[in-house]
Amino acid sequence: xxxxxxxxxxxxxxxxxxxxxxxxxxxxxxxxxxxxxxxxxxxxxxxxxxxxxxxxxxxxxxxxxxxxxxxxxxxxxxxxxxxxxxxxxxxxxxxxxxxxxxxxxxxxxxxxxxxxxxxxxxxxxxxxxxxxxxxxxxxxxxxxxxxxxxxxxxxxxxxxxxxxxxxxxxxxxxxxxxxxxxxxxxxxxxxxxxxxxxx
Numbered sequence: 001x002x003x004x005x006x007x008x009x010x011x012x013x014x015x016x017x018x019x020x021x022x023x024x025x026x027x028x029x030x031x032x033x034x035x036x037x038x039x040x041x042x043x044x045x046x047x048x049x050x051x052x053x054x055x056x057x058x059x060x061x062x063x064x065x066x067x068x069x070x071x072x073x074x075x076x077x078x079x080x081x082x083x084x085x086x087x088x089x090x091x092x093x094x095x096x097x098x099x100x101x102x103x104x105x106x107x108x109x110x111x112x113x114x115x116x117x118x119x120x121x122x123x124x125x126x127x128x129x130x131x132x133x134x135x136x137x138x139x140x141x142x143x144x145x146x147x148x149x150x151x152x153x154x155x156x157x158x159x160x161x162x163x164x165x166x167x168x169x170x171x172x173x174x175x176x177x178x179x180x181x182x183x184x185x186x187x188x189x190x191x192x193x194x195x196x197x198x199x
Contacts, residue, residue, distance in 0.1 A: 008088030008099030140176030
């Protein structure tokens with residue numbers, strides 16, 4: 001079982017990074033093959049909205065400019081994963097800019113698969129479980145807004161199919177400086193539950 005952790009934090013320490021470490025160590029301790037993608041370590045360009053707003057992402061499900069940055073390389077890793085944990089700090093009540101940029105391009109390539117007449121190749125998130133985690137610093141505000149945006153994106157990409165025994169959104173976890181200790185334990189439990197159901 002392979003777990004892909006997608007991190008939208010620029011920091012290599014702090015609360016958000018500690019959540020990335022917690023998820024990775026918890027999954028690895030349960031025998032899952034675990035890979036962390038730190039989006040800030042990769043070159044990512046915003047969507048260029050080709051032609052009339054759509055390029056080959058709509059019908060062919062790849063980004064026309066994905067080889068000019070690291071998107072194509074990262075996109076390919078989603079096909080090989082069995083489950084996902086998305087973790088981002090909260091910026092202005094939303095995902096970090098790096099996570100938003102990546103999700104916007106990923107959503108264009110994967111959500112559009114539902115319009116295909118050939119249903120034999122589903123979205124790379126379909127039938128796979130996800131845990132969504134946001135970490136709000138400062139005031140601690142914006143958690144619900146960021147979680148809502150991430151949830152909407154995963155649902156668009158068919159990542160919330162039912163029944164949910166082994167697929168769909170398993171958990172939404174909001175963390176701030178006051179609840180971080182017990183929410184880190186909640187994240188461990190959530191990862192353990194998801195990995196356990198997939199074994």
